[in-house]
Amino acid sequence: MPPAPAKAALGPVRRAFSPWNDPDAVPLIRFENVTKKYGDFTAIDNLTLNIYEREFFALLGPSGCGKTTLMRMLAGFDEPTEGRVILAGQDLVGVPPYRRPVNMMFQSYALFPHMSVADNIAFGLKQANVPRAERDERVKEMLRLVKLEKFGARKPHQLSGGQRQRVALARSLALKPKVLLLDEPLGALDKKLREETQFELTDLQVTLGMTFLIVTHDQEEAMTVADRIAVMNQGEIIQVATPGEIYEQPSSRYVADFIGDVNIIPAKVAEADGQAIRLASAWTEGPIEIATSVPTSPGADAWVALRPEKVKIALQPPAPGTANVLAGEVWDIGYLGDLSIYRVKLSSGEIVKAQVSNATRLVERPITWEDKVWLTWAPEQAVLLTN
Secondary structure (H helix, E strand, O other): OOOOOOOOOOOHHHHOOOHHHHHHHHHHHHEEEEEEOOOOEEEEEEEEEEEEEOEEEEOOOOOOOOHHHHHHHHHHOOOEEEEEEEEEEOOOOOOHHHOOOOEEEEOOOOOOOOOOHHHHHHHHHOOOOOOHHHHHHHHHHHHHOOHHHHHOOOHHHOOOOOOOOOOHHHHHHHOOOOOEEEEOOOOOOOOOHHHHHHHHHHHHHHHHEEEEEEEEEHHHHHHOOOOOEEEOOOOOEEEEEEHHHHHHOOOOOHHHOOOOOOEEEEEEEEEOOEEEEEEOOOOOOEEEEOOOOOOOOOOEEEEEEEOHOOOOOEOOOOOOOOOOEEEEEEEEEEEEEEEEEEEEEEOOOEEEEEEEEEEOOOOOOOOOOOEEEEEEEOOHHHHEOOO
């Protein structure tokens, strides 16, 4: 038997996809000046957001920030107090959930325990009066899609957590909605299975050419699956951008601190020439230099966002006059297998983190507890924040 044809890589498809940069692109979903109040509490505050067809979009934020409320308004379970929710040109306000071309997959999966896998997948099709022959063919198609062809006759309790998650996904996709809503869909899975399923979801979304909207508080999950991320806080969107832009160019201290690990160093602007900025900080032994064109003025308060993996740690001091130098003592070391995290205590008492990749097997640690060390970084590795 000849080998199966190699699966085409999806990377080029994802790299070429950026309708939000096209001024003529019309969003599939638009939240327009949406406010949602529960009594005196404002869950969503005058929010406007565009999501495009075939986009995998993530709403990311802490519990209570309003991300699930936003999704529920799109699904029709809640109505906005003010503003409009538009899908494919249709104002959805007043349209009941069952008449909206969306489907939601819940964290609990909500499978019917007395039904087989095939019957669970077929349930929505049956409710929509899809003819039996077409329904059976669609169930087979969904089982193939989620790689559960041999499990159609089983009941949910006979499946693993990952398999139940796939059944719920297949059921959500069976009616071929315009938008699939994913409410913390992988929260019940263990770490390894969750990571594997994240990549399966992205492959599936690109293959189907559908629009996925995921709600999550897991930053790694959002960074893995999404084309773009909206970081939310207290009913507002703080920043919308691609995962790379969110991580490397956060718009504020809140975003920098929420996404990944970061050192945030308080400083004051000393000089700015349009190409680079020099700052003074009580944390450093000399000036801080940042290669940036962010507009600012001497004397202004600023903060330097510095990711631990951008920081070099050494036992020897750098040459005199070197910019971007912190000196301190190794306070803690976290060994994570592929990398080590050094927590360095400065003379001011502040803790700064540096991350080192463990490229070789660790026999003796060259830098260990209580060592005097120097931390340095290149001017283009840090980000200037003004709020």
